[in-house]
Amino acid sequence: MNLFDNLAAAWPLVANFESFFALASGIVIGVVAGAIPGMSATMAVALTLPFTFALQPITGILLLLGVYKGGIFGGSIPAILIKTPGTPASSATILDGYPMAENGQAGKALGMALYASCTADVISNMSLILFAGWLASFALSFGPPEFFTLILFSLTIIAGVSGDSLIKGLLSAVCGLLLATVGLDLVYGTNRFTFNDPNLMGGLNFIAVLIGLFAIPEILSYVWHPGGGKGTVRALGEQHVTFAEYRKSFRSIIRGSFIGVILGSIPGIGAAPAAFLSYSEARRRSPNKENFGKGEIEGVAASEAGNNGVCGATLIPLLALGVPGDVITAIVIGAFMVHGLQPGPMMFVANANIVYALFLGLIISSVLLLIVGSVAIRLFRYIVDVPRSVLMPSVLILCVFGVYAVNNNVFDIIVMFGMGWLGYFMMRNNIPAAPFLIAFILGPLLEDNFRQAMLMSNGDPQILFRSWITWFFWAVTLITIGALIRTGLHQRSAASGLKFASKD
Amino acid sequence: MQTERSPLKLSYQRVASHMNLNNKDIWLGIGIIAFGVMLLTVAIPDHVSSPSNVRALVLAPTFWPTIVAYMIVALGVVLVASRLIDRPVSASDETWNGDGIGDELIHGWARLLAMAVLMVGLVVATPILGMVLASMITFAAFSVIVFSPRPVTSLVVAVVLPLLLYAFFSHVAGVAVPQGRFLTLP
Numbered sequence: 001m002n003l004f005d006n007l008a009a010a011w012p013l014v015a016n017f018e019s020f021f022a023l024a025s026g027i028v029i030g031v032v033a034g035a036i037p038g039m040s041a042t043m044a045v046a047l048t049l050p051f052t053f054a055l056q057p058i059t060g061i062l063l064l065l066g067v068y069k070g071g072i073f074g075g076s077i078p079a080i081l082i083k084t085p086g087t088p089a090s091s092a093t094i095l096d097g098y099p100m101a102e103n104g105q106a107g108k109a110l111g112m113a114l115y116a117s118c119t120a121d122v123i124s125n126m127s128l129i130l131f132a133g134w135l136a137s138f139a140l141s142f143g144p145p146e147f148f149t150l151i152l153f154s155l156t157i158i159a160g161v162s163g164d165s166l167i168k169g170l171l172s173a174v175c176g177l178l179l180a181t182v183g184l185d186l187v188y189g190t191n192r193f194t195f196n197d198p199n200l201m202g203g204l205n206f207i208a209v210l211i212g213l214f215a216i217p218e219i220l221s222y223v224w225h226p227g228g229g230k231g232t233v234r235a236l237g238e239q240h241v242t243f244a245e246y247r248k249s250f251r252s253i254i255r256g257s258f259i260g261v262i263l264g265s266i267p268g269i270g271a272a273p274a275a276f277l278s279y280s281e282a283r284r285r286s287p288n289k290e291n292f293g294k295g296e297i298e299g300v301a302a303s304e305a306g307n308n309g310v311c312g313a314t315l316i317p318l319l320a321l322g323v324p325g326d327v328i329t330a331i332v333i334g335a336f337m338v339h340g341l342q343p344g345p346m347m348f349v350a351n352a353n354i355v356y357a358l359f360l361g362l363i364i365s366s367v368l369l370l371i372v373g374s375v376a377i378r379l380f381r382y383i384v385d386v387p388r389s390v391l392m393p394s395v396l397i398l399c400v401f402g403v404y405a406v407n408n409n410v411f412d413i414i415v416m417f418g419m420g421w422l423g424y425f426m427m428r429n430n431i432p433a434a435p436f437l438i439a440f441i442l443g444p445l446l447e448d449n450f451r452q453a454m455l456m457s458n459g460d461p462q463i464l465f466r467s468w469i470t471w472f473f474w475a476v477t478l479i480t481i482g483a484l485i486r487t488g489l490h491q492r493s494a495a496s497g498l499k500f501a502s503k504d
Numbered sequence: 505m506q507t508e509r510s511p512l513k514l515s516y517q518r519v520a521s522h523m524n525l526n527n528k529d530i531w532l533g534i535g536i537i538a539f540g541v542m543l544l545t546v547a548i549p550d551h552v553s554s555p556s557n558v559r560a561l562v563l564a565p566t567f568w569p570t571i572v573a574y575m576i577v578a579l580g581v582v583l584v585a586s587r588l589i590d591r592p593v594s595a596s597d598e599t600w601n602g603d604g605i606g607d608e609l610i611h612g613w614a615r616l617l618a619m620a621v622l623m624v625g626l627v628v629a630t631p632i633l634g635m636v637l638a639s640m641i642t643f644a645a646f647s648v649i650v651f652s653p654r655p656v657t658s659l660v661v662a663v664v665l666p667l668l669l670y671a672f673f674s675h676v677a678g679v680a681v682p683q684g685r686f687l688t689l690p
Contacts, residue, residue, distance in 0.1 A: 051672070051677070053677060054676060054677035054678065167579055167582055167583050167586060168583070170575075170579055171536065171576070171579045171580075171583070174572055174575045174576055174579060175576070177568075177572050178543075178569065178572045178573070178576070181552075181568055181569045181572065185565035187563065187565070188554070188555050188558070188565055190552075190553040190554060190555060190565050191551070191552070191553050192551070192552045192553075192565055192569065193547065193551050193552065193569075194551070195551060219619075220616065220619060222650070223615045223616060223619045223649065223650060224612045224615065224616060225612065226615075226650040226651070387653070387654055387657070389647065389650055389652035389653055389654055389658065390647075390652070390654060390657055390658055390661050392646070392650070393642070393643045393646035393647060393658070393661075393662070394643075394661060394665055396642065396643075396646060397639045397642065397643055397665055397666055397669065398665075398669065400626065400635070400639060400642075401635065401639070401666075401669040401670075401673055401681075404635065404679070404681070404682075405673050405677060405679045408679060408680050410627060410630055410631065410682070413626070413627055413630070414627055417623045417627070421620075429528065429529075429532055447568045450562075450568075451562075451563055454560065454562045454563055455563065458559075458560065459559070459560030459561070459562050459563065461562075
């Protein structure tokens with residue numbers, strides 16, 4: 001079947017009230033969660049996940065994707081209104097969004113953020129539809145050695161770019177790999193770190209680990225310093241973006257969208273670097289470059305196009321290769337697994353209707369985001385004002401109910417709290433949590449492919465270099481490590497320069 | 505009125521902040537090395553079982569955890585060495601706002617301790633009081649720990665939210681939410 005046949009076959013799965021309602025609800029939840037300082041798109045997706053267990057797979061996954069898209073756009077709201085990014089991806093939006101709000105143009109900045117987000121979203125979704133199937137058909141020729149090297153490359157790049165330090169990123173990933181070994185051995189069925197506790201024999205519950213890592217540390221961080229992190233909410237002021245303003249920024253929006261698509265399709269890079277790169281390119285090429293940073297509407301458009309351009313593209317490696325591109329898609333992979341689906345090239349063969357239904361759902365979500373966003377712009381001011389003293393305990397209770405619901409087991413709550421304290425420790429020591437979670441998810445896959453390769457070759461490691469694909473992934477892994485070390489050394493020498501300057 | 509701080513003074517503060525971070529990282533690295541060594545000497549030999557008929561070393565259940573443990577030790581050594589060789593790490597480390605000072609620090613740790621007790625209490629209380637009642641109490645206690653400036657709102661949400669979640673998970677998602685010994689909800 002060609003692309004259009006697949007889309008036509010998938011249409012009935014999406015063209016129903018449940019799917020539309022799930023998408024719309026997801027976008028509303030995402031926008032609201034993204035708009036509340038202290039929440040994030042990641043946390044919103046993680047907290048929504050338990051609510052999808054009772055839904056059909058396609059409905060549940062569409063709900064999560066709606067939250068994802070809404071959350072990324074929602075993050076721009078506090079960035080513009082109170083100079084606090086709702087999600088890291090919105091950090092670049094502050095640069096011009098907040099000065100616009102100070103000039104009484106918050107509504108205009110939010111409007112441009114919405115239009116740029118929706119445009120980028122459409123481009124990103126189209127890229128996903130065009131490239132995911134092609135990549136999946138190519139990946140069908142992958143065997144265990146190819147998958148092993150691919151996952152190794154993905155983990156390296158995720159560990160390297162997630163935090164400030166390559167060492168800490170790698171450390172986080174390695175600890176995630178260690179945690180993934182808990183449970184019964186994949187080949188021999190023997191115990192590994194189970195301490196004779198039957199609760200540990202199936203390994204640690206993925207949802208308990210992810211909610212523990214991404215929601216509980218935020219709560220503990222608030223408990224440590226309850227008074228911090230709240231700015232003054234700016235008035236909406238002038239609310240409409242004109243078509244002329246949109247047209248003037250259109251080139252930056254398109255450029256930013258493609259930057260988002262390219263960076264989003266590489267596992268690990270994520271939305272924040274895409275937003276900053278898009279912003280800096282827009283400034284470099286703009287005739288008004290001196291106005292950037294002082295309230296230039298094109299700056300808001302570029303950064304929002306950059307971060308939303310990533311949304312659809314991060315699903316390319318997830319759906320085509322089974323490798324999550326960032327933390328949110330790592331959570332989405334959990335939703336697939338809960339419903340008995342394994343993303344990857346085989347999914348395009350065995351569950352093609354679900355894949356193409358998701359594509360259609362994503363296209364519809366761009367339209368819904370535009371509608372929900374347009375209606376909600378006037379309400380944003382009140383969303384941003386939600387008191388954290390009420391929000392944080394609510395998040396805690398949501399976590400408890402959500403994690404318990406996975407297996408009807410209090411042990412999962414204990415795991416969540418344990419991971420929460422670990423996540424808080426990591427947060428305080430600047431160790432990124434994203435490599436930990438992604439390594440925890442990919443760990444069994446990495447080990448399984450390694451051992452399958454070794455079984456195929458009777459323990460001969462030469463099988464890991466058997467084809468040009470494995471050589472390619474080894475090469476890009478080494479290049480990535482080299483580039484990251486080089487960047488680290490540059491930062492170190494720059495910082496040393498600062499130290500000597502201060503001594504003088 | 506806020507006083508201006510000279511760039512030189514700011515630079516000194518940044519370097520001091522980096523040095524604190526480096527010392528912290530050195531201790532972190534030492535802890536990581538100790539953890540890795542503990543894995544290699546105690547946890548893997550005692551808690552990872554391997555059958556005697558394994559065809560090749562690389563297929564043994566102990567192989568992967570052992571490799572991971574060696575990587576942990578190696579990364580710990582690299583972390584310590586890198587922080588000993590040179591001091592500053594990266595510009596974004598400046599975002600860490602320190603551990604606070606004096607009373608603020610003590611209060612912060614006290615709140616975290618109370619939070620840990622609250623979490624243990626929630627786990628222990630859930631089978632006895634039921635998840636709904638335990639959650640209500642936890643919510644209220646949380647609000648006390650952080651001295652919620654909106655006690656009435658907190659109290660209302662503390663009662664309503666667990667009931668709503670119970671209604672969804674129990675009646676829509678079909679989850680058997682623990683009921684407890686004293687309160688049975690429909």
